[in-house]
Amino acid sequence: MSAASCLLSEDQFLCSICLDVFTDPVTTPCGHNFCKNCINEHWNSDVQYLCPLCKKVFNIRPKLHINTLLSEMVSQFRQEAQQKASSSSSEQQAAKPGEVPCDVCTGTKLKALKSCLVCLTSYCETHLEPHLTAPRLKRHQLIDPVKNLEDRMCMKHDKPLELFCKTDQTCVCMLCSVIDHKTHDVVPLKEEYEGKKAELGKTEAEIQKMIQKRQLKIQEIKHSVDLSEEAADREKAEGVQVFTALKESVERRLNELIETIEEKQRTTEKQAEDFIKELEQEISELKKRSSEVEKLSHSEDHLHFLQNFPSLKAAPPTKDWTEVSVRPPSYEGTVVRAVAQLEETLSKQMKKLVKVEAEPKRVQQYAVDVTLDPDTAYHKLILSGDGKQVKYGNVWKNLPDNPKRFTRYANVLGKQSLSSGRFYFEVQVKEKTDWDLGVARESINRKGGTTLSPQNGFWTIWLRNGNEYSARNNPPVRLSLKSRPQKVGVFVDYEEGLVSFYDVDAAALIYSFTDCSFTEKLYPFFSPSNNIGGKNSAPLVICPVNQ
Structure with a gap:
């Protein structure tokens, strides 16, 4: 058989x-x-x-x-x-909870591999074989295994839902199409599926665009928050600087006021002490005379009495204290004068702030012709013949070691110095990812590692990694710039203790050091930084100022 x-x-x-x-x-x-x-x-x-x-x-x-x-x-x-x-x-896996089991298997239900929409049955690999080999069964529509295949049958006619009524937007069986939906636009499920799938593809594309827009918006908002945070940090740093100065001024004026009042009180107390001491001395003399008079008045020796009477008859010489008095000092106007001086200090501070916010056009009138000093240049720096450009080189040059030369970091100073008044210069920083610019005092450490800060004689800003700007204050201040400066202007007001940096093309202030204490010559300071594998090979270029 x-x-x-x-x-x-x-x-x-x-x-x-x-x-x-x-x-x-x-x-x-x-x-x-x-x-x-x-x-x-x-x-x-x-x-x-x-x-x-x-x-x-x-x-x-x-x-x-x-x-x-x-x-x-x-x-x-x-x-x-x-x-x-x-x-x-x-060899096959038994159906796990949540997976579709084979409807044909007896005993252990194996995991279904496909479901047939014609037979309304799910098959494991073994029981699916007839659908893959028998000619008539090959025409059946197989899909990935699904549960509740009965839901794919028309509840009215018990026939497979294999058509779609576009008029009523519902799935129907063959009998539905010729009875209840006779005049409607009915198409095969596959045709509607392809159309709807195309629509869904468009919807998905639109959703992805919406997602991307919202992700960009999130980035924009986060960037705005970062900018706000950086601006807030900068403003806080400037505010702390200004209000610290004001606080110190207030405390100084208060101390002066208290000292003035206490000095007047000490003078009054000293005067009173002198008067009391003199009065106590006179009282002592008077008590002594009183004792002698009393003793003589009890004497029975007539000769002794008469001999001493002339010297004791008159009171001892004393000061006339009738007009003498200690008058409390007058403090009227002391506080008013102190507040007036404080107002004057505040007015000066406000004028400094106004100057800080001034546009580059105003400070360009103080432009000076700056050139680089080769005697200060680090051994790997390459200076142009006209002294207007500096870049980093990979070759160590044997240069004379003198007290002026930087020997540890890639720094160089300008030849021109400033010990009074104002000066301004501009430097092109285009195509660079790292640089340092500013001014430095004459006595800076040029031989060892020194942090760039006002305490060490440097008033500078820098760029790192192509987008990280910072003012080298104490502590450093992160700078948030709307655009990358291509040309930076440096302005110094020696008497006002002011160093300001400007984005020349944007005509915008980058940062200002205020209330600086300058006591010696200041020199322009430059550092093109390392090449960083060629990414930072462009030079710093001192540019002529176009007013």
Whole structure:
């Protein structure tokens, strides 16, 4: 029997009505085989008794008999299929919670590989094989395994939902399309699926654009917050600087006021002490005379009495204290004068702030012709012949070591110095990722490692990593700039203690050091920094000032 079943294809064991392996196969008079239950239900629901395959009509309902041979072959086929399923089940995975199980498996339900929309059944790898080999089953629509396949059947006609009514925007079966949706625009599910999928693709693209816009907006907002934070830090630093100066001024004026008042009080106390001391001395003398007078008045020695009487008769010489008094000092106007001086200090501070905010055009009138001093240049710096450009070189040059030369960092000073008045110069920083600019006092440390700060004699700003700007104050102040300066202007007002930096092209203030204490010569300070693998090879260029 096994050999006989092997001569038949698996397709020949399938009922053409249920498309599954025969169950109780019977043969019609025309010679075709069907499941007993399938052919009986077919004839029960049809007016005519015709063969579903050859369409032969029978006048009376034929009597059906079990096809014994085919039944045995089907049984053998089922056993072989079961054995095959059993042998392969060890290689396949049992369905886990949440996964779709095979509807055909008995015992342990294996994980379904596909679901058939025609059979409304989910199949594991073994039970799916007929759908992959049998010609009629190959026409069935297979999808990834899903649960509740019954939901894909029309509840009214018990037929697969394989069409879509565009008029009512709903899925329908074949009978629905010719009965309830006869005049509607009905298309196959696949056609509508492709159209809707294209729409969904557009929707997804639009959503992605919306996401990108919102992500950009988030970045923009975060950048605004960063700018705000940097501006806030800068303003706080400037505010602390200004108000610290004002606080120190207030404390200084208060101390002067208290000292003035206390000095007047000390003077008054000293005067009173002197008067009291003098009065106590006179009292002591008077008490002594009183004792002598009293003693003489009790004397019985007439001669002694008369001899001493002239010297004791008159009171001892004393000061006339009638007009003497200690008058409290007058403090009227002391506080008023102190407040007036404080107002004057505040007015000067306000004038400094106004000057700080001035545009570059005003300070350009103080332009000076700055050139680089080769005697101060670090050994790897390359200076142009006209002394207007400096860049970093990779070759160590044997240069004379003199007290003026920087020997540890890539720095160089300008030849021109300032010990009074104002001066201004401009430096091109285009195409550079790192640089330092500003002014330095003459006595700076040029031989060792020194932090750039006002305490060490440097008033500078710098750029690092192409976008990190900082004012080298104490502590350093991060700078938030709307655009990268291509040309930086440096302005110094010696008497006012002011060093300001400007974005020349944007005509905008970058940063100002205020209330600086200058006591010696100041020199322009430059550092092109290292090449950083060629990324920072562009030079710093001292430019002529175009007023």
